[in-house]
Amino acid sequence: MRVFVIAGEPSGDRLGAALMGGLKALAPGVEFRGVGGSGMAGEGLESLFPMEELSVMGIAEVLPKYRALMRRIRQCAAEVVAWKPDVLLTIDSPDFCLRVARRVKAECNVKTVHYVAPTVWAWRPHRAEKMAQVIDHVLALFPFEPPYMEAAGMSCDFVGHPVVSEPVANAEEGAAFRAAHGIGAAPLIMALPGSRRGEVTRLAPIFGEALRPLVAARPDTRVVVPCVASTAGLVKELTARWPGTPVLLDPRDQPAKAAQAEKRAAFAAADVALAASGTVSLELAANALPMVIAYDMSWLSRQIIGRMLKVDTVTLVNLVAESRTIPEFIGADCKPARIAEGLTSVLAAPGAQLEAMALTMSRLGRGEEPPGLRAARSVLAQIN
DSSP states (O other): OEEEEEEOSHHHHHHHHHHHHHHHHHSTTOEEEEEOOHHHHHTTOOOSSOGGGGOOOSHHHHGGGHHHHHHHHHHHHHHHHHHOOSEEEEESOHHHHHHHHHHHHHHOOOEEEEESOOOTTTSOTTHHHHHTTTOSEEEESSTTOHHHHHHTTOEEEEOOOGGGGSOOOOHHHHHHHHHHTTOTTSOEEEEEOOSSHHHHHHHHHHHHHHHHHHHHHSTTOEEEEEOOGGGHHHHHHHTTTOSSOOEEEOGGGSOHHHHHHHHHHHHHHOSEEEEOSSTHHHHHHHTTOOEEEEEOOOHHHHHHHHHHOOSSOOOHHHHHHTOOOSOEEEGGGOOHHHHHHHHHHHHHOGGGGHHHHHHHHHHTTTTSSOHHHHHHHHHHHHHO
16 A cells, blocks of 8 residues: 655644554554654655755745745655555645645546645635645544534544643653752743744744743743754754753754654643644644643734734633633733733643643543554545
8 A cells, every 4th residue: 555645744743643653553554655754764664855945834935935835845746646545645734735626636537645635724724725735534533523624625633632641741850850950949930932934933032022021030040942853953043142041952962762752751841831823733732731822923913813813812722622722812912911921820830731731631532542553544544
């Protein structure tokens, strides 16, 4: 069996790795080609080009790279048509992936499966109808999404989110992390300013200023910053003058499994997190780490997207749990003083979020069959 798979960013790479592992377990001998990151490489994918070339978000941010992205779209489509896989599996990154699928469908009738339903419940509701022109089947992360996809003409299975089956560090591992970095019993804030270069460049200065009042109030406060390999150097540069003597977790410095274990231990050690909007909120919820979400984008992207939004929150935990316990500071509200106030409030009363986090994990499939395996069964059913 041949599977051509495309992921365009770290969150998609994690989804792809889990799904590839499930396919290997259920269909021994499966072959993979396509584009992915380190997680998918660990499952046997040799990426056609670095996945980081596709990690671009925001309308204004995409424009300078438009020609390069179009060249990669043509390249991927040509590879699919030439290789003749049993399925083209595209993961998130719809602006790239669906263009590839459209070109492929114009030349052959390969089965197409898209992993991660478009957030039509949040903005741009007509995307599902457009997607149905080139996608046969959708793998949904959230239980409320299949009806939207089916109404547009695609079959859809809710498969859960892989975050529910990822390992979580215990209190002892968290204590060991604190001891290893000389943190002791001091307040520890985790800062996650994103994985893309554009968002890190924009958010890191804001996050640093937001942390300053908290460190001034408690000078022993420390900060830990998990990094991804593609932006670790940039994060190091941008956090050099942050307060709280930041501990950077650089995955380039150690083997992948050791880096993942250290990151998990940091989650267990931290008291609160300040994070960019995105799937990281689910990772924080899986680790029962209270959080504040903050995000900004270019002025043009902010104006266009702000007018399209159909929901009053962009934080996934708030949406899945149908609550609003996670404070968020988005767009014009993404100001250091306001974020600092939010962090102070959460540090003072962190328990308010725990129930919503537990409910989120339950609704996403914690305790059931691993989502990667469920997704693999869904893909095989489409092929068969």
